[in-house]
Amino acid sequence: MSNYRVRESGDIKSQGEIRKLHPNTSIPKVWDSNVCDALEIDPIVVSRAPTASGPYKAVVRNGVAEDENGKWVEAWVEQDMFAATDDATKEEQEVAYQAGLDATEAERGRWTRTEKLVATDFHALSDTDMSAEMTTYRQALRDVPQQEGFPNEIDWPVEPT
Numbered sequence: 001m002s003n004y005r006v007r008e009s010g011d012i013k014s015q016g017e018i019r020k021l022h023p024n025t026s027i028p029k030v031w032d033s034n035v036c037d038a039l040e041i042d043p044i045v046v047s048r049a050p051t052a053s054g055p056y057k058a059v060v061r062n063g064v065a066e067d068e069n070g071k072w073v074e075a076w077v078e079q080d081m082f083a084a085t086d087d088a089t090k091e092e093q094e095v096a097y098q099a100g101l102d103a104t105e106a107e108r109g110r111w112t113r114t115e116k117l118v119a120t121d122f123h124a125l126s127d128t129d130m131s132a133e134m135t136t137y138r139q140a141l142r143d144v145p146q147q148e149g150f151p152n153e154i155d156w157p158v159e160p161t
Contacts, residue, residue, distance in 0.1 A: 002031075004041040005064055005072050012044065012064060045073045056081045056094050106151035113144045120159070133160035 003012050006021075018041060019027055028035060036043060045067075049059045062077040082093035120138060123130045140157035147155060 003044045004036070004039075005044055007040045007042060013041070042072045045071050047074045047076070049076050050078070052078060056097070102151055106145070109144065109151045109154050112154075112156075113141050116141050116156075116159070131160065136160075 002015055004015070004018055005012055006018075013021070015031070018039060022039060025039075027039070031043070044064050049061070052059050057078050058081045059076050059078050062075045064072045065075040067073050080090065082090045082097070084090045085093075088096070117138060120134065122128070123134045124138075137157050137160055144150065144154060144156070147153075149155075
């Protein structure tokens with residue numbers, strides 16, 4: 001959806017909002033520079049948000065800014081994801097947030113491990129002899145959560161052929 005800057009006030013408006021500001025004006029579907037000049041608005045160029053500088057930083061849209069070419073572009077600002085409150089310090093919130101991320105990754109790792117075990121369950125049937133390599137592989141899968149670096153760094157064992 002396109003946004004526009006109203007020259008007089010600096011307000012940011014959508015096409016629909018601009019049309020409502022000019023109820024008695026016939027406005028074409030395509031808005032070129034002539035239409036923008038007549039409506040006294042400037043198109044806002046969409047810009048990609050920059051990458052946050054750290055794990056507990058967020059980049060949020062912060063209005064618009066005029067670039068070196070005189071075009072209006074989306075402006076971005078980096079801010080901390082957390083701030084101290086009466087309930088918790090900034091550091092406590094960061095630790096809790098990271099614990100949540102780690103718990104999600106651990107669950108994902110366990111699901112993947114379970115899928116790999118299920119895919120090899122037929123080797124463990126009573127009417128089949130499981131090879132030593134398969135036994136070792138399946139035990140390695142069971143040991144995945146005990147690996148150093150789990151859940152963020154998992155060294156998956158290779159299934160024997």
